[in-house]
Amino acid sequence: MKPFRFWIIGLLILSSGCTHQSNHSKGVYMLLDTSGTYAVELNKARSIINYLLGTLQPGDTMAVGRIDTGSFSEKDIVAKVTFDARPSMANNQKRVFQQKVRKFVTGVRKSSYTDISGGMLQAIEYLNEAGSGNKYILIFSDLKEDLAKGYVRDVPFALSGFHVIALNVTKLRADNQDPKKYLSRVEDWREKTEKGGGTWRVINDLERLDNLL
């Protein structure tokens, strides 16, 4: 009886070990600010996207969304892909993705307003649907939100399990005159993110993207 019991325990341990499949895939949603003051920075965003394409592995998800007057829309998703499990197929998908982003950056139209919150909500929705294990929202913007009349964005973000990274947060002319404005802007977004359960980081030096994800 005793050996039989040991066998059963061993099999249970083995089966639990074999069936334990944690989700290691990454989901990255990058928001690109296309407002008038920031549109000139989009070429930098392209190099970041290229870096991400080189970093992401088969099975990962990536999407690029635009921040414009009303960003909470599927139409604002410039390109999206979930890479195939086979590396050769994933490489082809990356090439297509790169082409789409290049096309977008060269022909982008500047928007009058900046709806970052809408873009965030869209990113949360997309990444939750994608079901990635590690979710990243990259905001390529100066974080200056400017909503058009009639747009309401007082929805709290549900960011549990999300990592929000603000990239290339440029200083505006007013920030130079009063740095408190810049600091309070960044602080507001950090507060919103952490209140939603996510983590917040700012990377302004684009040479230090090694530990981006």
Add this chain to the structure above:
Amino acid sequence: MTTTGFLPTIAASPFLSVFLWIVLILAAMYLARNPFHRCMASFSLIIRNSLRLFAASVKSAEKRLNDRNRDVLLSAGRQHAERCVEREFERISTAVQRNMEGYPQLQRRLNESLVKLDEDYRNSVEIPQTLPDWVKVIKAIASIRPASDPVVGNMLEDIHQTISEQHIKALEQYRTEASKRHAILNKMLPLWRGMKKTLGSLEKSLSDLNFRAKRIDRYIDNYEQIREQTDTAMGTLSSSSLTQFFISGAVLMVALGGAIINFNLIALPMSEMVGGASYIGPYKTSNIAGLVIICLEICTGIFLMESLRITRLFPIIGSMDDRMRMMLFWMALTLLTILAGVESTLAFMRDRIAADMEALRQSLAGVTPGSVAGSIIPTVGQMVMGFILPFILTFVAIPLESFVASARTILGLIAAWMLRCLAFILRLTGHLGYYVGRLTINVYDLAIFPALWLEGIVSRRLFRTHTRDNAQDTEETVGSGSITSVDPLVENKEMAK
């Protein structure tokens, strides 16, 4: 309000209060002296005896382990000696069989040579020429007295001439016969040489057998020593085991390096086959699949070596009948070849994927892809490595067997050494506990020495007033004071005994 921070004040002056507290504490300690002594002595004895008991138990375990190690070592040595003797006997058997098979031919060849030699010898015997009958006639004629008759002279001259011609002819014939015999003798020379060579090879075989017999004698001596469990045999076996452990460990490390290279060759293309996005636990499924293939190759290699009886990790394979064993060998070899082919293909695929990834990286970095050198040497090199490495890993079975066999002995020796150290530490701790107990008792007495001193004075007065006999029964004078002669440690020792 307190006197020293934790004792309550019992007098108006702090000094007096402290003094009173000291007196009270000393009095309490004096009263509790005997119980404290007994308690401390018991405690130290408990520590010492329990730890000694524990140490004895550990020592016993160490002895058992040493016996087991000795048995394992002797068993391994015996098996090795048996294997050596078996192999030598097999070699002798093979040699004898080979020589015996050739022996009838050898004998026939020798007989033929001998017959031919005998025949040649007979042919080469010199036969004296028979004198012709007319020699007697000539002798008779030669005895005729010479006369002045010229006819006789002419006749004799003719006879002389004839005889001279005959002599020349006879001499020539003799020379011809002699040269024929020399030719026969010349023909005998290669026969002698052949016989010498044959006998030489026979001698070599016999000396080889003799050498092997001596070697078997040596193995048997070793075997006898192992059976008698002599210290020499034990020392030799231990040393041999240690050497084997380190050598096989080093070879296994080299093999591990080969396995890692092998793994890197097939890990990336495996993601193309099983997908690069799935995980088992924290590890990628493709990596585990690559590792499994390498492990399968090693296992197949071990079975291959087992079926060839080079290693004996699985006695059941070694004890199979030869037909089954050879079938297993061919199966293992076929599987290994298939796996090597698969690995070679994966290595080719890896090269392609790596090239594709590099092109993508260059494209993403905005660098124009440079013209590829177009050399197929790296690809072929990877494919060859992928094909050869599984066969090289096959030989891991040999050092693995040595490592496993020697590790038993080495681990046993290490465990025995650790048990010995543990027993020593336990005994040391026990003794330390015992002497710390005694030290505590002495320090206690030192702390209450005023009370003991007073006790001494009081005892002396009582000693003067009471009868000498009663006082001498229970007390003895020590220094300025006196203490009771009861040693609690001695009491407890007796109790422990």
